[in-house]
Amino acid sequence: MITIKEIARQLNMSTTTVSNVIHGKAGEVSDDTKKKVQDFLDKVDYVPNINARNLAQNESKIIGLALKARADKYENLIMDPFVSVLIGGVEETIRNAGYFMMLYISSDTGEIMRHVSTWNVDGLILFGMLNDDGIRVSEKYKKPIVCIDTYSLEGLKHFTNIGLDDEQGTYDMASYLISQGHKKIAFLSDNMNGVDLARLNGYKKALKDAGIKYKETNFLKIRPRAEDIDESLEEICKRAPEFTAIMCVSDLYAVTLMSALEDRGIKVPDDISIVGFDDNMLGQLHRPALTTVHQDVKAKGVTAADTLLKQLKGQKTPNQIKLPTRIIVRDTVKNIKTDNKESYKDIFSKKRNDSYSCK
Amino acid sequence: MITIKEIARQLNMSTTTVSNVIHGKAGEVSDDTKKKVQDFLDKVDYVPNINARNLAQNESKIIGLALKARADKYENLIMDPFVSVLIGGVEETIRNAGYFMMLYISSDTGEIMRHVSTWNVDGLILFGMLNDDGIRVSEKYKKPIVCIDTYSLEGLKHFTNIGLDDEQGTYDMASYLISQGHKKIAFLSDNMNGVDLARLNGYKKALKDAGIKYKETNFLKIRPRAEDIDESLEEICKRAPEFTAIMCVSDLYAVTLMSALEDRGIKVPDDISIVGFDDNMLGQLHRPALTTVHQDVKAKGVTAADTLLKQLKGQKTPNQIKLPTRIIVRDTVKNIKTDNKESYKDIFSKKRNDSYSCK
DNA sequence: TTGTACGCGTTATCAA
DNA sequence: TTGATAACGCGTACAA
Numbered sequence: 001m002i003t004i005k006e007i008a009r010q011l012n013m014s015t016t017t018v019s020n021v022i023h024g025k026a027g028e029v030s031d032d033t034k035k036k037v038q039d040f041l042d043k044v045d046y047v048p049n050i051n052a053r054n055l056a057q058n059e060s061k062i063i064g065l066a067l068k069a070r071a072d073k074y075e076n077l078i079m080d081p082f083v084s085v086l087i088g089g090v091e092e093t094i095r096n097a098g099y100f101m102m103l104y105i106s107s108d109t110g111e112i113m114r115h116v117s118t119w120n121v122d123g124l125i126l127f128g129m130l131n132d133d134g135i136r137v138s139e140k141y142k143k144p145i146v147c148i149d150t151y152s153l154e155g156l157k158h159f160t161n162i163g164l165d166d167e168q169g170t171y172d173m174a175s176y177l178i179s180q181g182h183k184k185i186a187f188l189s190d191n192m193n194g195v196d197l198a199r200l201n202g203y204k205k206a207l208k209d210a211g212i213k214y215k216e217t218n219f220l221k222i223r224p225r226a227e228d229i230d231e232s233l234e235e236i237c238k239r240a241p242e243f244t245a246i247m248c249v250s251d252l253y254a255v256t257l258m259s260a261l262e263d264r265g266i267k268v269p270d271d272i273s274i275v276g277f278d279d280n281m282l283g284q285l286h287r288p289a290l291t292t293v294h295q296d297v298k299a300k301g302v303t304a305a306d307t308l309l310k311q312l313k314g315q316k317t318p319n320q321i322k323l324p325t326r327i328i329v330r331d332t333v334k335n336i337k338t339d340n341k342e343s344y345k346d347i348f349s350k351k352r353n354d355s356y357s358c359k
Numbered sequence: 360m361i362t363i364k365e366i367a368r369q370l371n372m373s374t375t376t377v378s379n380v381i382h383g384k385a386g387e388v389s390d391d392t393k394k395k396v397q398d399f400l401d402k403v404d405y406v407p408n409i410n411a412r413n414l415a416q417n418e419s420k421i422i423g424l425a426l427k428a429r430a431d432k433y434e435n436l437i438m439d440p441f442v443s444v445l446i447g448g449v450e451e452t453i454r455n456a457g458y459f460m461m462l463y464i465s466s467d468t469g470e471i472m473r474h475v476s477t478w479n480v481d482g483l484i485l486f487g488m489l490n491d492d493g494i495r496v497s498e499k500y501k502k503p504i505v506c507i508d509t510y511s512l513e514g515l516k517h518f519t520n521i522g523l524d525d526e527q528g529t530y531d532m533a534s535y536l537i538s539q540g541h542k543k544i545a546f547l548s549d550n551m552n553g554v555d556l557a558r559l560n561g562y563k564k565a566l567k568d569a570g571i572k573y574k575e576t577n578f579l580k581i582r583p584r585a586e587d588i589d590e591s592l593e594e595i596c597k598r599a600p601e602f603t604a605i606m607c608v609s610d611l612y613a614v615t616l617m618s619a620l621e622d623r624g625i626k627v628p629d630d631i632s633i634v635g636f637d638d639n640m641l642g643q644l645h646r647p648a649l650t651t652v653h654q655d656v657k658a659k660g661v662t663a664a665d666t667l668l669k670q671l672k673g674q675k676t677p678n679q680i681k682l683p684t685r686i687i688v689r690d691t692v693k694n695i696k697t698d699n700k701e702s703y704k705d706i707f708s709k710k711r712n713d714s715y716s717c718k
Numbered sequence: 719t720t721g722t723a724c725g726c727g728t729t730a731t732c733a734a
Numbered sequence: 735t736t737g738a739t740a741a742c743g744c745g746t747a748c749a750a
Contacts, residue, residue: 001476003743014721019745030719047476051413052743055726060410076447076657079640084443088435091464100478103462105450117360117406119459255644262646281438282644285614287621298435362727373737378729389735411727414742 089301170202448660529561
């Protein structure tokens with residue numbers, strides 16, 4: 001690792017001159033010396049020591065992506081396609097902007113904070129924060145923060161949120177199910193907070209608007225941890241006959257459930273209709289292909305990173321960005337209306353089989 | 360961000376003393392001052408500036424995870440479950456050891472090198488390197504390197520490789536197919552290098568040992584990029600009737616193919632048998648559940664990180680670690696032997712339906 | 719146009 | 735047991 005000082009020594013000039021050339025402050029340097037330095041730099045393959053640079057400038061060029069893992073969920077957060085696609089979008093955007101991404105996964109907010117402080121990261125993207133988690137972080141950490149999928153009105157005073165019109169998504173989907181003749185519709189999730197709550201509310205609202213009463217028993221709770229999942233699926237499958245359709249809070253759960261149902265000889269969509277939320281590869285690759293609520297997860301990651309980068313440049317950004325959803329009708333919902341006229345399906349889906357394509 | 364200097368000023372003592380307390384060099388400090396400093400530290404919530412520390416010690420506590428993306432593969436490398444689970448394993452291990460992970464994705468080896476140099480990362484984990492890529496990196500970068508899934512005998516002189524018994528895996532699987540009466544077996548992959556070549560070789564060897572001739576036309580090439588995938592699948596599906604079984608180089612491809620086949624009315628396993636490689640959630644969630652070669656991807660990531668950490672501590676490690684594979688028999692292979700006696704399946708699979716469990 | 723000198727926060731050496 | 739001071743590599747204000 002060659003240093004500026006060493007280069008200056010070998011070239012018989014000052015470190016300032018070398019530094020100026022490196023930073024293209026050409027006005028300050030004669031063409032002659034400029035060329036001499038440039039050639040030398042190329043030859044020795046100089047790379048600046050970023051620790052020294054950061055120390056001198058009090059910045060880090062690092063953007064932290066902190067994922068808060070929920071203890072009651074899977075052991076390996078990143079296995080969820082949603083999470084990995086999100087990371088991909090963030091990483092790409094950060095890299096293209098000349099920043100670096102430091103990934104940190106933890107279930108402990110304090111640990112995340114310490115990590116962020118030591119590295120003096122220039123900006124922070126948070127995912128998985130519940131309620132006032134984000135606020136607590138923002139009180140300690142005085143640089144730009146962008147949250148993803150956090151539901152906290154209070155929080156919006158402290159940070160930007162990149163979210164989704166979750167409620168509209170499930171509202172549309174529930175309405176679609178109702179239009180297909182479904183009345184006994186369950187909602188499957190692992191919790192009733194944040195995003196999941198919003199999705200639950202959209203579903204409830206659609207029921208209400210259609211004059212269908214929501215009952216507590218419509219909520220099916222799944223326990224996704226490895227040691228619980230089999231028992232959990234068994235319970236859910238036992239209760240499946242109570243409903244004609246189950247709305248799942250994610251594609252991952254929808255596909256997991258469909259596998260379990262099929263293992264028990266319950267046919268989708270003939271015996272029961274299943275829908276998801278996310279529109280990721282799991283549902284696209286499944287057969288029958290999953291009818292689901294689409295969201296552009298990569299765009300979510302990209303938007304989060306972009307917004308943060310704008311804030312770092314001092315630009316103003318809205319404190320809340322909501323990405324749209326849309327319904328993707330595939331093959332897991334059965335029309336059970338007695339009068340089988342024109343199918344709602346044709347209205348909703350413009351293009352069929354926009355299936356998985358390694359994108 | 361309070362500094363040691365500031366703490367020393369407020370406490371009317373020297374930075375050395377404060378530093379000594381922080382680092383538990385208790386022998387050098389009186390109990391009295393020690394307590395005084397400790398209390399103050401807790402109160403002000405001191406976090407060290409890692410740039411300054413790194414500059415002073417010439418280390419970084421960073422382990423770089425560089426993923427080389429192949430230009431002809433998917434746009435978003437991380438969407439492959441294999442990659443995301445790998446990252447998860449590495450991140451967890453690094454974090455638990457008190458190190459930090461910097462993720463860098465690029466298709467340009469030079470770019471990766473520059474990144475690694477500026478950050479002065481203490482160690483490097485490489486994935487996706489072909490042939491002598493790894494060697495070129497190791498010539499520039501003089502600190503410990505661990506590669507994942509790199510096939511390069513020459514490279515083993517320069518770095519440790521964490522690999523898999525790929526050849527044995529496909530050998531076993533092809534043998535299994537043959538035992539089920541299959542003779543016309545295709546092999547599907549997107550390239551013939553590194554890991555894919557090893558897997559191809561295992562398959563060829565099994566054919567040979569069974570007295571079946573391998574023909575060039577047995578190799579089905581898939582083009583996974585979004586703009587090619589549909590056409591590619593169409594071609595492959597058209598050729599499917601030439602074979603009774605197709606071995607895919609990954610679960611991702613196996614499941615992708617099965618969806619395409621089913622869309623065309625070709626039934627798995629009745630019309631054709633399909634097997635994969637990896638044993639990830641895609642195949643586990645699919646119905647019929649995918650018969651595949653199991654590998655423990657998370658263990659691969661963990662082993663890579665562990666090995667690197669050992670090297671950082673100066674411990675010796677083997678320069679090649681090969682993790683085992685095993686065959687998981689599920690439901691995508693049909694026994695087409697004319698004499699239908701005892702099924703080979705019973706011999707291979709001890710436990711049925713070790714299906715997806717959010718693990 | 720070029721050079722000198724200092725500060726960034728930490729650790730380490732050596733003297734008090 | 736404690737403190738003064740140099741060093742790490744870089745950027746920059748200011749002097750020449």
